[in-house]
Amino acid sequence: MNEEGQFERQLAERLATLRTAAGWSLDELAAKSGVSRATLSRLERAETSPTATLLSRLARAHGLPLSRLLAEAEALPVRLLRAADQPRWHDVQSGFERLMRCPPLAGFATEVIEARLAPGAELAYEEPTVARLEHHLCLLEGCIRLTLQGQSFELTAGDSISFRVLGPSVFANPGAEAARYLLAMTVPAL
Numbered sequence: 001m002n003e004e005g006q007f008e009r010q011l012a013e014r015l016a017t018l019r020t021a022a023g024w025s026l027d028e029l030a031a032k033s034g035v036s037r038a039t040l041s042r043l044e045r046a047e048t049s050p051t052a053t054l055l056s057r058l059a060r061a062h063g064l065p066l067s068r069l070l071a072e073a074e075a076l077p078v079r080l081l082r083a084a085d086q087p088r089w090h091d092v093q094s095g096f097e098r099l100m101r102c103p104p105l106a107g108f109a110t111e112v113i114e115a116r117l118a119p120g121a122e123l124a125y126e127e128p129t130v131a132r133l134e135h136h137l138c139l140l141e142g143c144i145r146l147t148l149q150g151q152s153f154e155l156t157a158g159d160s161i162s163f164r165v166l167g168p169s170v171f172a173n174p175g176a177e178a179a180r181y182l183l184a185m186t187v188p189a190l
Contacts, residue, residue: 007087012046014069018062019044033061052091052123059129065185066129067113070098095121095173101182110186117144117179122172128165134186136162142179145172 019029019040030037035057042048050058052066059069070089081103090097095118102112117123137146138160146153147170148163155161173179 007089008049009046011050011070012044015040015058016044018058018064018069022062029058029061033057050091051093052096053094053125056125056129060127064129065133065187067098067100067111067183067185068104069129070100094123095119096123110184112182112184114180114182117142117171117173117181119173119176119178122170124168124170125165126168128167128169130187132164132187134162134164136160136184137181138183139179139181142173142177143175144179144181145174146170147172 019026022029024032026037026040029035029040033040035054039048039054043050043054055069056066059066062069070087081101087100088097097116099114099116100111101114102110104111137144137155139155139157141157143157144155146155146161146163147168148165149167153161
């Protein structure tokens with residue numbers, strides 16, 4: 001099994017574990033997430049590859065950031081993560097690619113991902129997966145239009161923005177080249 005297939009299997013197991021740990025049936029998770037029971041069943045058996053939007057709905061239902069859902073599926077309990085070993089996930093449908101640069105250590109909540117968004121691609125999230133999740137985005141290449149709480153922000157290479165997502169959000173690449181950015185996320189201390 002190739003590396004991508006192995007990750008898909010681990011993600012399927014992670015999704016099934018989360019659902020059963022919550023004590024939810026497939027029907028209950030379908031009602032909470034807005035994802036059909038049939039799709040959930042196929043995901044948990046690794047018969048289909050999820051999109052970023054679908055994973056976002058599942059993460060929100062479980063009260064997790066999308067990146068944490070993916071990071072925990074990757075299950076890499078290491079302090080040093082070599083470039084060649086950093087888990088990569090690609091949603092071909094949306095044009096979004098994610099590379100886990102710095103997964104959180106046990107007991108901590110900060111993580112850093114590198115993301116690439118294809119030209120013309122757009123990721124729309126209905127609501128945040130976790131309340132009060134803090135984001136720090138630094139655009140390395142290309143351009144991004146970020147819409148938060150109805151307000152649009154245009155970023156070009158070198159720009160950074162810090163924010164908390166309180167409602168719907170959209171990450172869009174209006175440019176002719178791929179946008180590449182680093183995104184650090186953390187849950188505030190209680």
